[in-house]
Structures are given as structure tokens and as C-alpha cells.
Amino acid sequence: MPATFALVAAWFALTPSLLPRAGAVQALVSAVAAILGYGLGAFLGWLLHDPRIGERTRRIAWKVFAVVGVIGSIILLFVSRRWQQDQRAEVGMPSASIWDIPITVVLGLVLFALLLMLCRAVRKFGRFLSRQISRLLPPRVSIAVGSIATVWIVVVLVNAVVVGQIGGTLDKLFLAINDEFSTDVAAPEESELSAGPGSLVTWESLGRQGRVFIANAPTDDAISEFTGEDAVQPIRVYVGSEGSSDLQAQANTAVEELVRTGAFNRAVINVATGTGRGWVNENSARALEYMWGGNTATVSIQYSYLPSWVSFLVDGARAQDAGRSLFEAVYAYWLTLPEDSRPKLVVSGESLGSFGGEAAFSGAQDIASRTSGVLWVGPTANNTLWNTFTTHRDSGSLASLPVFEGGQTVRFSESGDTWDGDGTWEEPRVGYLQHANDPITWLDFATVYQRPDFLSETRGTGVPDHMFWMPVITMLQIGGDLVAPGVPDGQGHEFGQSPARAWAQILPSEGWTDSDTNRLVAQLAILQDSDL
Incomplete structure (x- = not known):
């Protein structure tokens, strides 16, 4: 179920929006949409889990998913390209390169994989934290406390890295740009x-x-x-x-x-x-x-x-x-x-x-x-x-x-x-x-x-x-x-x-x-x- 939701979300992200998108931008939009779809699918799968579904049924479902996913993706990618070309013509932009398609696919998969690894690392850390807390608190309470603690730690780390380090670097960069000007232009x-x-x-x-x-x-x-x-x-x-x-x-x-x-x-x-x-x-x-x-x-x-x-x-x-x-x-x-x-x-x-x-x-x-x-x-x-x-x-x-x-x-x-x-x-x-x-x-x-x-x-x-x-x-x-x-x-x-x-x-x-x-x-x- 998570993979299906991720694929469908990525397909939806290929539809047109206000302006034509370059391949790299499309890859990022599709990857983020896919990881959100994956998360929704994982949650629904956990919520609706049916232990009666056998391994044989799962294998068949994966084969169907693979066939439909490949064929559907190929169709959607080329339909999306046509939409993008039509939109470019309408707003007066030059046609997009055919290389936008492989860029979208390869970069999109790489970004999705990186986001998925990051999310799984956070989930793994959350489970580890909950197990440690369960030594002191009941299981259900430990899961809740562990989840809250994980979110808090992630927020603190993001603030420290993004706001503290990256933000500080960007601040220095833009301050330098603000001071820069052609020396041959006088007052x-x-x-x-x-x-x-x-x-x-x-x-x-x-x-x-x-x-x-x-x-x-x-x-x-x-x-x-x-x-x-x-x-x-x-x-x-x-x-x-x-x-x-x-x-x-x-x-x-x-x-x-x-x-x-x-x-x-x-x-x-x-x-x-x-x-x-x-x-x-x-x-x-x-x-x-x-x-x-x-x-x-x-x-x-x-x-x-x-x-x-x-x-x-x-x-x-x-x-x-x-x-x-x-x-x-x-x-x-x-x-x-x-x-x-x-x-x-x-x-x-x-x-x-x-x-x-x-x-x-x-x-x-x-x-x-x-x-x-x-x-x-x-x-x-x-x-x-x-x-x-x-x-x-x-x-x-x-x-x-x-x-x-x-x-x-x-x-x-x-x-x-x-x-x-x-x-x-x-x-x-x-x-x-x-x-x-x-x-x-x-x-x-x-x-x-x-x-x-x-x-x-x-x-x-x-x-x-x-x-x-x-x-x-x-x-x-x-x-x-x-x-x-x-x-x-x-x-x-x-x-x-x-x-x-x-x-x-x-x-x-x-x-x-x-x-x-x-x-x-x-x-x-x-x-x-x-x-x-």
C-alpha cells in the first residue's frame, strides 16, 4: 500500500500547474509528493492491516504493481511532457529538452530514496527511544512519549542545522553580496x-x-x-x-x-x-x-x-x-x-x-x-x-x-x-x-x-x-x-x-x-x- 500511494502521488505531481517546470524541479516536486504519499499509505496500511492476506497474494499484488507502475509511469511521463510543451508554447517559452524526462525519473528516484532513508532513520530512532522508555513506563505510554520526544529532537536538530548552520552561512553570503558592487561605478x-x-x-x-x-x-x-x-x-x-x-x-x-x-x-x-x-x-x-x-x-x-x-x-x-x-x-x-x-x-x-x-x-x-x-x-x-x-x-x-x-x-x-x-x-x-x-x-x-x-x-x-x-x-x-x-x-x-x-x-x-x-x-x- 505505501508504494502504491507513493506512485500515485508522483503521478499526480506530473500534472500541469501555473508555469512550466524544468526536469530537476519536477523531480523534486514528484519526490516530495511521493514520500508524503508513502507516509499516508504506510499509515493506512497499519490502520487497516489484515493478517489473513497470504504471502502468495502479496507476491501477485507486487507483480501487478510493477507492471501497472512501469506502464503507467511511461504513459504519464510522455503525457506530462506534452502538457509542458503546450504550456511553454502558450506562455512564450522555448520547448523543453527531451532530457527532462530522464532527469525527472533518475533524480526523482534518487531524491525519493534519500527522503525515504531519512524517514526510516527517524522512525528507527523513535522505536529505539520508545523501547528505552518502556523500561520505566507502560508500553502505550512509552510509544506516545517516545514519538513526542522524537519529534522534538528532530525539530531541535533541524533548527540547529538549517537555521543555525545553513542559515548562518546564507546570512554571511547575502551580506557579502549586499556589500558588493562594481568598483568602477563612482558615487x-x-x-x-x-x-x-x-x-x-x-x-x-x-x-x-x-x-x-x-x-x-x-x-x-x-x-x-x-x-x-x-x-x-x-x-x-x-x-x-x-x-x-x-x-x-x-x-x-x-x-x-x-x-x-x-x-x-x-x-x-x-x-x-x-x-x-x-x-x-x-x-x-x-x-x-x-x-x-x-x-x-x-x-x-x-x-x-x-x-x-x-x-x-x-x-x-x-x-x-x-x-x-x-x-x-x-x-x-x-x-x-x-x-x-x-x-x-x-x-x-x-x-x-x-x-x-x-x-x-x-x-x-x-x-x-x-x-x-x-x-x-x-x-x-x-x-x-x-x-x-x-x-x-x-x-x-x-x-x-x-x-x-x-x-x-x-x-x-x-x-x-x-x-x-x-x-x-x-x-x-x-x-x-x-x-x-x-x-x-x-x-x-x-x-x-x-x-x-x-x-x-x-x-x-x-x-x-x-x-x-x-x-x-x-x-x-x-x-x-x-x-x-x-x-x-x-x-x-x-x-x-x-x-x-x-x-x-x-x-x-x-x-x-x-x-x-x-x-x-x-x-x-x-x-x-x-x-x-
């Missing part, structure tokens, strides 16, 4: 940029992503060449963490930098919450800078030097604290300005940055009363406000592209061009850019035991018709989708120049046209290829 010479003349922060303190963000700032000449009119140097303010845990102090320094650079005299201030490493989407920041002739200021602070997924696991609340601290600090100073001379105050963020940026607000009305517009790109499944807007969407609208309260304030879009809603989109406008096949948006723990709405309703763009929900396995598949290689713009978690199209709808400058948007998208694509 900026413009006072409008952090780490420039008169700045309150140093070039070294910005961290890698902060230095990239500042170094990639467009010049007034470049913007003027695009618009055909006089432009000003856009302001970019960035405060690195330098290992500090005081987010409020960073936010206060950021406001002082904004004041120093004259940011509150600009037309637009963009409060951007970065991802775990401090990355800020250039296509979103530049869109406003070019659209408004450089008469903008973008501000962000670094709250971690770890990748988003590690940062979220280690301390997801820190992203929220950063988003809240920075906006509140900027907003507090903004309120002190004469009402008729305040710049437009907007908020932006992508992925974990959207998760953190939402934390400054309690709901749609709060956003509308304190900002001039918001753009959140690729929200995570844990975004608080996004979950509220999606859960309470209007009847008949889809989870993959919801309509909330008729789209009066909050709207959703796949491309940034069209935003579903009833009537006029009132200002200020709050926009979410999201894709129906983005695993970041749909990786929710509830998928383990509950069919997600996006699979219960009409499928969104890019979600395969052959994808269906299976307890536990669907979440494993979506987890594997996180590392899908080569995903093109417009699919998954890749948004390309869509933020430019979105800002053109949310906060266009006076006289801005669709033709201007198309030119800007083309310009951003060129700049993206030359970014540091």
Missing part, C-alpha cells in the same frame, strides 16, 4: 541623489541594491530628449540598512534627505517599498520620472539584504514595518506643508514590496484619503489588503482579476492597459498589477486543504485547463513554479514595462497620451537592457 555627482554632494548618507552605506538604484537614475538631459521639453534631474533618495534594525531612524533620515534635495517642491513624491534585498523596480520609478519630466522624487529604505523569500520566512513583519514607517514619516512632513503647495503623494511596491507598502493603510478609504495614487505589482498571497479586496470582490468577478466595489477606487489589471470596473475610475486611483499564473500571488498555505478560487472559477490567462486541485500536491506544484526558469515578461512574476502602462492610467501628467505611453514603454525596454 553620484548630482546633489539630487542620495550619496551625492551634501548627502546625509554615504555611497558605501546604501547596500548593493541601493547603489544600483541610485546609479541607474536617469539624467535631466535623457528625459528632455525623450519628452522634447525642458526637464529637471529626478530626485532619488535611498537609505541603506548597514546592519541596523532601527527602521524608524532610517525613515527619519530618508525624510531629511527629501528635505535636503528639495523633494517636497516637486510635483510627485513616490514612496516605494523595496523587496527583501532592497530592490526597487526601475520600470515603475522611471515611468513616473519620464512621465512627469523629472519633476519627481522617489524614496525607499532597505530593511533587509536577504532575498524576498528568505526575508519573508525569517521576519516577514519587517517588510510591513518598513513600509509603514517610511510612509508615515513622509506623510507626517507632507502634512506640515501648505495644502495648496503639497506634491502628489503616491505609493508603490512590487512583490514583497507590495506586502510591506500595504501595511501603512487600513483600507481603500484610508488610501484614498492620504495618497494621490497607488501601484502595487505582483502582490503576494499574504498581502492583507489584497486579500480583503479579493475576498470581498463583487459577485461574478474572478479571483484572478477581481472587481471590488465596482472599481470605484481599487482596480486590478493584467497588463496595465485595461482595468475592469463600473463607470469612472475615481481619483485617487489604487491599482494592482497581477497575473493569473503568478505563483507568488497564489502560493497560499490554505491550498493544502482547500481548493483555491482561481481553480474553481473560469481560468485566468495562462492557467492551464488541465490543472486541477489536489490536497497538498497543488501547493507543492505552485512552490515549484516559484523557480520556473526563463519566464517571459507578461507571465508569472515577470511584469516588464507593464508598470509604465499602469502609471499612465493611475497618475498621468497633463496632456499625456496613449502614444506617449507606447513611446515610454519602448524607451524603458531599451534602458532595461543597459541597467547595471
Whole structure:
């Protein structure tokens, strides 16, 4: 029974999910699914054990299992390959290599064997522990105590090895990456940029992503060449963490930098919450800078030097604290300005940055009363406000592209061009850019035991018709989708120049046209290829 459950679980894991999977990723997903199926089968076998089943019957069952298993696996592997090829064609990815099949089989078997040996070693240790305890306690009690003790010891060891050793190594690695940057890129010479003349922060303190963000700032000449009119140097303010845990102090320094650079005299201030490493989407920041002739200021602070997924696991609340601290600090100073001379105050963020940026607000009305517009790109499944807007969407609208309260304030879009809603989109406008096949948006723990709405309703763009929900396995598949290689713009978690199209709808400058948007998208694509 355990082998049968393991094989069936591995078969289910071969079915399509949100994005095409490489052979190695498929091997890992199938191996984990198989070991979970094996465990379930072992438990049911123990529960339903029938001593009347003879050895001859068992031998026949194994032969049938072997024949059905081999034939079924061959069929499923090639059907799965066809599904994967069709899905790749649909999302614009190149065909997979035929070598993905042997990679999936061989690596999957190796990983399953390793996981099985590990599980059996833990079980063997648990039985040994129970036997020792049975010398002092009754058998049933000793089994219970031994099981609990085994689980506790395993957890302690995992924490010591994974969190202590591996986590410490990763921490040092990412800290080194955070400090790394091309030595031939000098600090900026413009006072409008952090780490420039008169700045309150140093070039070294910005961290890698902060230095990239500042170094990639467009010049007034470049913007003027695009618009055909006089432009000003856009302001970019960035405060690195330098290992500090005081987010409020960073936010206060950021406001002082904004004041120093004259940011509150600009037309637009963009409060951007970065991802775990401090990355800020250039296509979103530049869109406003070019659209408004450089008469903008973008501000962000670094709250971690770890990748988003590690940062979220280690301390997801820190992203929220950063988003809240920075906006509140900027907003507090903004309120002190004469009402008729305040710049437009907007908020932006992508992925974990959207998760953190939402934390400054309690709901749609709060956003509308304190900002001039918001753009959140690729929200995570844990975004608080996004979950509220999606859960309470209007009847008949889809989870993959919801309509909330008729789209009066909050709207959703796949491309940034069209935003579903009833009537006029009132200002200020709050926009979410999201894709129906983005695993970041749909990786929710509830998928383990509950069919997600996006699979219960009409499928969104890019979600395969052959994808269906299976307890536990669907979440494993979506987890594997996180590392899908080569995903093109417009699919998954890749948004390309869509933020430019979105800002053109949310906060266009006076006289801005669709033709201007198309030119800007083309310009951003060129700049993206030359970014540091």
C-alpha cells in the first residue's frame, strides 16, 4: 500500500500547474509528493492491516504493481511532457529538452530514496527511544512519549542545522553580496541623489541594491530628449540598512534627505517599498520620472539584504514595518506643508514590496484619503489588503482579476492597459498589477486543504485547463513554479514595462497620451537592457 500511494502521488505531481517546470524541479516536486504519499499509505496500511492476506497474494499484488507502475509511469511521463510543451508554447517559452524526462525519473528516484532513508532513520530512532522508555513506563505510554520526544529532537536538530548552520552561512553570503558592487561605478555627482554632494548618507552605506538604484537614475538631459521639453534631474533618495534594525531612524533620515534635495517642491513624491534585498523596480520609478519630466522624487529604505523569500520566512513583519514607517514619516512632513503647495503623494511596491507598502493603510478609504495614487505589482498571497479586496470582490468577478466595489477606487489589471470596473475610475486611483499564473500571488498555505478560487472559477490567462486541485500536491506544484526558469515578461512574476502602462492610467501628467505611453514603454525596454 505505501508504494502504491507513493506512485500515485508522483503521478499526480506530473500534472500541469501555473508555469512550466524544468526536469530537476519536477523531480523534486514528484519526490516530495511521493514520500508524503508513502507516509499516508504506510499509515493506512497499519490502520487497516489484515493478517489473513497470504504471502502468495502479496507476491501477485507486487507483480501487478510493477507492471501497472512501469506502464503507467511511461504513459504519464510522455503525457506530462506534452502538457509542458503546450504550456511553454502558450506562455512564450522555448520547448523543453527531451532530457527532462530522464532527469525527472533518475533524480526523482534518487531524491525519493534519500527522503525515504531519512524517514526510516527517524522512525528507527523513535522505536529505539520508545523501547528505552518502556523500561520505566507502560508500553502505550512509552510509544506516545517516545514519538513526542522524537519529534522534538528532530525539530531541535533541524533548527540547529538549517537555521543555525545553513542559515548562518546564507546570512554571511547575502551580506557579502549586499556589500558588493562594481568598483568602477563612482558615487553620484548630482546633489539630487542620495550619496551625492551634501548627502546625509554615504555611497558605501546604501547596500548593493541601493547603489544600483541610485546609479541607474536617469539624467535631466535623457528625459528632455525623450519628452522634447525642458526637464529637471529626478530626485532619488535611498537609505541603506548597514546592519541596523532601527527602521524608524532610517525613515527619519530618508525624510531629511527629501528635505535636503528639495523633494517636497516637486510635483510627485513616490514612496516605494523595496523587496527583501532592497530592490526597487526601475520600470515603475522611471515611468513616473519620464512621465512627469523629472519633476519627481522617489524614496525607499532597505530593511533587509536577504532575498524576498528568505526575508519573508525569517521576519516577514519587517517588510510591513518598513513600509509603514517610511510612509508615515513622509506623510507626517507632507502634512506640515501648505495644502495648496503639497506634491502628489503616491505609493508603490512590487512583490514583497507590495506586502510591506500595504501595511501603512487600513483600507481603500484610508488610501484614498492620504495618497494621490497607488501601484502595487505582483502582490503576494499574504498581502492583507489584497486579500480583503479579493475576498470581498463583487459577485461574478474572478479571483484572478477581481472587481471590488465596482472599481470605484481599487482596480486590478493584467497588463496595465485595461482595468475592469463600473463607470469612472475615481481619483485617487489604487491599482494592482497581477497575473493569473503568478505563483507568488497564489502560493497560499490554505491550498493544502482547500481548493483555491482561481481553480474553481473560469481560468485566468495562462492557467492551464488541465490543472486541477489536489490536497497538498497543488501547493507543492505552485512552490515549484516559484523557480520556473526563463519566464517571459507578461507571465508569472515577470511584469516588464507593464508598470509604465499602469502609471499612465493611475497618475498621468497633463496632456499625456496613449502614444506617449507606447513611446515610454519602448524607451524603458531599451534602458532595461543597459541597467547595471
